Amino acid sequence: MTLWKRAAGAIKDRNSIVVANLSRKSSFRNPDIEAAIIKATSHDEYFIDKRNAQRVFSWIRASPISLRPFIWALSKRMEKTQSWVVAIKGLMLMHGVFCCKVPAVQKIGRLPFDMSSFSDGHSRSSKTWGFNAFIRAYFAFLDQRAIVSFEQDNKRDEQRSLMLQQLSKLQKWQSLLDMLLQIRPLADNMKVGLILEAMDCVIIEIFDVYSKICSEIARVLMKIYSVGKVEAVMALKVLQKAMMQGEELSLYFEFCQEYGVLNASEFPTVTQIPEEDVQELERIINGVSEKTYKDVDFKENNQMAIVVREGNNAIVEQKEPKGALKTIITDKWVVFDENVIMINGENTGFSNHKNTAAAAARDLPLVPIDVPVYNHYEIPDLITF
Numbered sequence: 001m002t003l004w005k006r007a008a009g010a011i012k013d014r015n016s017i018v019v020a021n022l023s024r025k026s027s028f029r030n031p032d033i034e035a036a037i038i039k040a041t042s043h044d045e046y047f048i049d050k051r052n053a054q055r056v057f058s059w060i061r062a063s064p065i066s067l068r069p070f071i072w073a074l075s076k077r078m079e080k081t082q083s084w085v086v087a088i089k090g091l092m093l094m095h096g097v098f099c100c101k102v103p104a105v106q107k108i109g110r111l112p113f114d115m116s117s118f119s120d121g122h123s124r125s126s127k128t129w130g131f132n133a134f135i136r137a138y139f140a141f142l143d144q145r146a147i148v149s150f151e152q153d154n155k156r157d158e159q160r161s162l163m164l165q166q167l168s169k170l171q172k173w174q175s176l177l178d179m180l181l182q183i184r185p186l187a188d189n190m191k192v193g194l195i196l197e198a199m200d201c202v203i204i205e206i207f208d209v210y211s212k213i214c215s216e217i218a219r220v221l222m223k224i225y226s227v228g229k230v231e232a233v234m235a236l237k238v239l240q241k242a243m244m245q246g247e248e249l250s251l252y253f254e255f256c257q258e259y260g261v262l263n264a265s266e267f268p269t270v271t272q273i274p275e276e277d278v279q280e281l282e283r284i285i286n287g288v289s290e291k292t293y294k295d296v297d298f299k300e301n302n303q304m305a306i307v308v309r310e311g312n313n314a315i316v317e318q319k320e321p322k323g324a325l326k327t328i329i330t331d332k333w334v335v336f337d338e339n340v341i342m343i344n345g346e347n348t349g350f351s352n353h354k355n356t357a358a359a360a361a362r363d364l365p366l367v368p369i370d371v372p373v374y375n376h377y378e379i380p381d382l383i384t385f
Contacts, residue, residue: 005122009043009083020073030069033059037073041089045194053093057100064104070097071112078113082121084131088198091115091138095201098145106149115139130187131195138198141179141205148172166220167234173213174241180206181245181252185259196261203256203263210249217242221277229285236281243278 020034036059039052059066078090097105118135120128152169160168183202185195220235256264 006044009085013038013042016077027065028069028072030066030073033066033069034073037070037077037093040093041074041077041086043083043085045085045192048089048194048197053096056093057096060097060102060105061100064102067102067104071108075113078115082119084118084120084128084135085194087115087118087120087135088131088138088194091135091142092198092201094142095205098142098149103153106153108146109150110146111139111143116143127189130185130190133186134183134190134195134198137179137183138202141176141183144179145176148176161231163220163223163231164234166216167231167238170213170216170220170238171234171241173209173216174238174245177206177209177213177245177249180209181248184252184255191260196259199256199259199261200263203261206249206252213242213245224281224284229287232281232284236278236285239278239281 016038017035020038021031023029023031023034025031033056036052036055039049040056042049056070060070074090074094078087081087081090094111115135116139118139119125119132125132151172180202183199185191185199217238220238224232224235253264
């Protein structure tokens with residue numbers, strides 16, 4: 001039966017390529033791009049055509065004009081398919097296009113196809129329910145990722161304070177991380193090469209999103225003493241969410257390591273936010289900390305509140321006349337381990353323990369990677385070309 005299904009899938013792909021090659025080239029159709037998409041999203045679950053995936057990425061990077069025929073061809077194929085293999089390959093291909101960092105791609109707004117209710121039509125649901133759930137979760141993340149990218153590219157928060165904009169951005173990234181952590185194999189029959197390939201892509205994306213969250217929270221904490229209660233309440237919710245996600249992230253990495261996901265083979269440890277940082281925000285909300293740091297008596301006692309930037313580390317020091325340090329608040333809690341990788345002067349939030357991130361970003365099967373040296377690319381290029 002398996003051989004028959006593979007043969008039938010190969011015939012379908014071949015016929016689709018013939019039809020694509022016979023089509024006329026227009027602003028919406030490009031026979032070469034269509035053929036490459038069909039080959040990159042073939043029905044063969046044991047083979048991923050990386051060469052044709054690379055061709056698609058190269059066309060889109062070279063010319064934004066290629067984006068329209070790409071969207072048309074991929075949407076048509078994804079809407080027609082009832083194969084979980086084609087669906088996963090198509091989502092991975094779309095994921096790779098997002099990572100091309102082409103401005104036109106960021107303006108898509110939402111995915112041009114809908115797989116929120118996908119169901120494989122070639123096997124019994126008892127065998128494919130896990131694949132269906134995986135595809136729906138992967139689609140939901142990519143769809144939301146497209147929305148977030150579009151909103152950031154079309155900023156409409158000019159009337160909101162900078163701090164509120166930062167906190168709003170953080171909440172959206174945390175929402176994306178929640179959706180990423182939902183992408184996992186649930187059924188016993190899912191330990192196959194294609195699922196492991198897709199999970200490698202997910203792990204790299206988690207590194208990217210969590211890196212942004214860590215760096216942005218560090219920036220927020222540097223400014224938290226100069227904001228009002230509204231921002232402090234919102235920041236407290238962000239920190240509480242970060243603490244919860246830190247625990248979930250550790251469990252997710254452990255699961256992926258046990259499952260055999262290559263990029264999670266040496267996952268980093270996630271350091272939790274110290275409880276005192278959360279308590280300090282609560283004091284600001286209650287008005288206690290505001291008096292401690294801003295009251296007139298604070299200056300009359302010859303004390304100073306000093307904010308110092310060391311790289312990307314925020315250090316707030318409360319000094320007494322004798323020079324003793326009373327309070328030190330740093331962003332060290334956001335790192336995975338003791339050592340922090342600095343990329344173009346930015347704190348990625350990842351440790352260099354056993355080259356963990358390097359090992360994770362070294363090989364992303366369908367979405368190609370080119371990471372020769374860390375300081376040769378900008379945040380958040382953990383997925384790059």
